[in-house]
Amino acid sequence: MNKISVSAFIDRENRNTTLQLDKGSSVGTLLKKLNINPVNVIVSRDNELILEDEKLNNDDEIKILSVISGG
Amino acid sequence: MNCCNEKPVIGLLDGNKLCKNHFTEYFDGKVFKTISKFDLIGKQENLGVALSGGKDSLTVLSILNRLSKQNPKIKITAIAIDEGIRSYRDKTLEKARAFCEENKIKLDIFSYKNEFGLTLDEMLKILDVKPCTICGIFRRYLLNKKSRELKLTKIATGHNLDDECQSIIMNQMRNSIDASARLGPKAGMIQDNKFVQRIKPLYLCTEKETTTYAFINGLLDEFNECPNAVQSFRAHVRDILNSMEQKFPGTKYSIVNSFLQILPLLKQKFKNGSIKLCEKCNEPSANNVCNACVYLEKLKIKIVSMNLNVT
Numbered sequence: 001m002n003k004i005s006v007s008a009f010i011d012r013e014n015r016n017t018t019l020q021l022d023k024g025s026s027v028g029t030l031l032k033k034l035n036i037n038p039v040n041v042i043v044s045r046d047n048e049l050i051l052e053d054e055k056l057n058n059d060d061e062i063k064i065l066s067v068i069s070g071g
Numbered sequence: 072m073n074c075c076n077e078k079p080v081i082g083l084l085d086g087n088k089l090c091k092n093h094f095t096e097y098f099d100g101k102v103f104k105t106i107s108k109f110d111l112i113g114k115q116e117n118l119g120v121a122l123s124g125g126k127d128s129l130t131v132l133s134i135l136n137r138l139s140k141q142n143p144k145i146k147i148t149a150i151a152i153d154e155g156i157r158s159y160r161d162k163t164l165e166k167a168r169a170f171c172e173e174n175k176i177k178l179d180i181f182s183y184k185n186e187f188g189l190t191l192d193e194m195l196k197i198l199d200v201k202p203c204t205i206c207g208i209f210r211r212y213l214l215n216k217k218s219r220e221l222k223l224t225k226i227a228t229g230h231n232l233d234d235e236c237q238s239i240i241m242n243q244m245r246n247s248i249d250a251s252a253r254l255g256p257k258a259g260m261i262q263d264n265k266f267v268q269r270i271k272p273l274y275l276c277t278e279k280e281t282t283t284y285a286f287i288n289g290l291l292d293e294f295n296e297c298p299n300a301v302q303s304f305r306a307h308v309r310d311i312l313n314s315m316e317q318k319f320p321g322t323k324y325s326i327v328n329s330f331l332q333i334l335p336l337l338k339q340k341f342k343n344g345s346i347k348l349c350e351k352c353n354e355p356s357a358n359n360v361c362n363a364c365v366y367l368e369k370l371k372i373k374i375v376s377m378n379l380n381v382t
Contacts, residue, residue: 011294039313042081042282049080049286051088066294067282068309069127069234 004058006030012066021056028052041066081283084321091287098284102134102272109256111270115144119223121214122149124163126285127229129170131272133290135227136174150218152210153182155190159297166292181217183209187367197373202299205366212363216354218267230271233278236323237308239330252337261346265355277323
């Protein structure tokens with residue numbers, strides 16, 4: 001199988017989404033697909049921060065957390 | 072290049088990637104260097120920390136609390152302003168209270184409702200004004216007045232590099248260069264005993280660095296954005312700057328660093344602004360009546376006229 005399934009929670013939009021990505025896709029690929037500027041977010045998997053070049057695995061649950069100040 | 076064998080949590084502009092521990096050390100070091108370089112905190116202070124309950128103010132309070140424990144002559148009080156923005160401020164203040172209780176930090180909360188008779192939500196139903204304008208005027212007014220009454224020597228805020236960068240560009244776009252003279256790691260221009268000096272220990276820390284620090288140190292709560300801020304002028308400028316930063320990393324640092332070089336010239340050019348005392352409330356004012364009193368008067372007039380229309 002050349003595709004992986006990744007679920008992402010985007011906190012700024014308070015929504016979950018599931019994407020099919022090519023095997024070997026990175027966090028950067030995920031953000032690009034979601035049209036999210038990496039400058040605006042930090043990303044976690046299993047409550048650990050991961051960087052843009054981190055490879056994603058099938059069934060990963062990712063949290064995309066906005067760095068933007070609330071007020 | 073990775074700092075060590077531990078998993079990196081952030082990549083810096085210079086290409087280095089830092090793990091949790093090395094990043095915490097880097098961030099703390101940056102804040103202390105900022106405090107030292109810009110002479111933000113003296114050997115003895117009765118320091119207020121403006122606390123909203125958001126990640127920036129919790130981060131600065133956390134670091135300054137540690138500083139206070141190492142230097143007992145630096146006392147810390149947290150001061151929070153409750154504007155009365157439903158489903159926003161009540162949530163962030165919960166976090167503020169919890170943090171202060173856990174860390175045994177004195178917290179004073181002052182609300183628009185108690186001080187002015189109306190919450191911000193109520194004010195916005197009465198007056199047709201830009202929410203951020205009126206909110207900022209009343210918040211700064213209360214913060215200064217209450218800090219002075221509490222005999223605080225300085226107020227530290229959680230303003231970071233992104234905030235400063237946005238303000239610099241906003242002032243340029245609005246032809247308000249005099250407002251930029253009041254920016255900088257030590258905010259304000261006029262030395263007067265009616266003003267409590269505001270300082271920004273996170274001045275050289277980006278929003279992303281602050282969020283990473285907050286995440287690692289358990290200071291990051293669920294995302295909560297002020298409903299009034301979403302389509303503000305500042306939000307537009309922020310998005311433009313972050314778009315530039317994505318394409319040209321280092322843009323924001325460059326804007327702030329170049330601004331710091333001209334800030335002394337701006338302060339010199341605009342130093343002759345006079346400070347008066349408001350005729351109504353005796354608080355510092357650029358005019359005969361301060362902005363807070365001007366808006367309170369407008370609110371009073373509108374309420375009276377609304378009551379007359381109803382009866």
